[in-house]
Amino acid sequence: MSALIEAFLSAFGDMANHPALVPALFAVALAGSVRGFAGFGGAMLFMPFATFLFDPRLAVVAFFIIDTSITLPLVTNALRHWDWRTVIPCAIGSWVGVWFGAYLLATTDTLILRWTICLIIILLVGVMLTGWRYTARPKTPISLGVGSVAGVLGGISQVSAPPLVAYWAAGPFPAQVIRANLICFFFFATLGSLAAFFANGVFTAQTLALAVWLAPAYGLAIFIGARLFKGSNDTLFRRVAFAIILIAAVTSLPLLDPLMRA
Template sequence: MSDVLALFSNATLPVADMALAAAAIFFAGALRAFVGFGFALAGVPLLAMTVGPAAAVPMILALEIMSGLQMLPKVRKVADWRAIWLILPAALIAAPFGIYLLDVLDADSLRLLIALALLGAVALMASGLQIPAKVPLPVSLGIGGASGLLAGSTAMAGPPVLLYFIGRAGTPEAARASMFMYFSLTGAITLGFGFASGIVELSTMLLTLMLSPALFLSNVIGSWAFHATGDHHYRPIALGLLTIIALATLVQAVTN
């Protein structure tokens, strides 16, 4: 028992850093539960300010899995599973290459990559560009591959697939559910590769476990906000918040 307590003690951050990390996870989780995406987009850059990007990426991936399990009963029947399985195999193949980038890039290079991926996602959503419900198979594979590469390197599987799911879904609720499940699955796949390669450390996962209550609370609050406000306001709110986070991360990467 004492050995287990020692492991958790060694993984713990100073109180102020624990509070900041919990706040980052809560904010990102509430955003994701509200709009169906944005957990990694918001969580990685915010969490990286406390623990660094190399630890933030696997932490967010692990939390994606926990969040998916918590929300599974609510979203599994609404999600477009055909759309998910069309792109998931390509993401599975590309994820190890993203993990390689996570291993070889320095912290500031990772922050820059994270900021650019986030700004790309915001630009795509703000452009009003629409992807038709049916796209050629090579396009679907390309979307999945790009998503897997970003999932491995930044935990941000979202930018390539946001318009894909929004274009295929008949309702905002279906798009939200599909993205929720896809990000949980890619998180599980990518984290598995991270463990197999030895990049993910036990102390990082123990820290994630200690901070997980912030995620579970955020899922409840975010889901309540989605159903309370309807589906008319979620996009501009998400765009505004993600833009601020992207610019802050970019400034941090450049100034360092």
């Protein structure tokens, strides 16, 4: 135990001098405000910056730690508005998909991971921009499939929201239910992600140190974002949701690395 504490303290001190820490704090604050408002999008905005500020494995797991621990208070209110008949199948699907995603995170080349993430996001943005909508209640097999895709993306990058937003925002649900569905989904999906990450050995002293540095900024920003949601409406919510995904798609492109690093 003492060895683990010493490793953490050493990593925590090293992180204080890391040149990427300050830009990461600004990025995680922006991500937190969006997460608090929309119920999703924190990872989508943070990870494109984080994956070239830090090793993707470090950034993904550190963000998982802070997002899981800090967003728990949002779940209490969301459970009053969620549609459990579609969220539960999506969560079950994600428990299966996240194992494959976590395996890819631990074994696949970083550049391949980044291209895969951004191309999937761009594809889903295209689907949503067509304005396609459906009015029927989501079917359980479809929910399972969407959740599986979200689980794979979550295991790779913590960016699991795009297929879920495309699925629920294109349906009959109002903004309050969509936001509640997303918050509750991430709560239940966390159980599968936690086991998959442990099994693949991606928790380290460095990930915990980075999480501790980022947590205060993320938590404060989530509180501010949640307050702002109370004054929004369905149209504004959907526009913000689509804008979040579009920004994430563009900033995820590895081709933009020279510009983003400048």
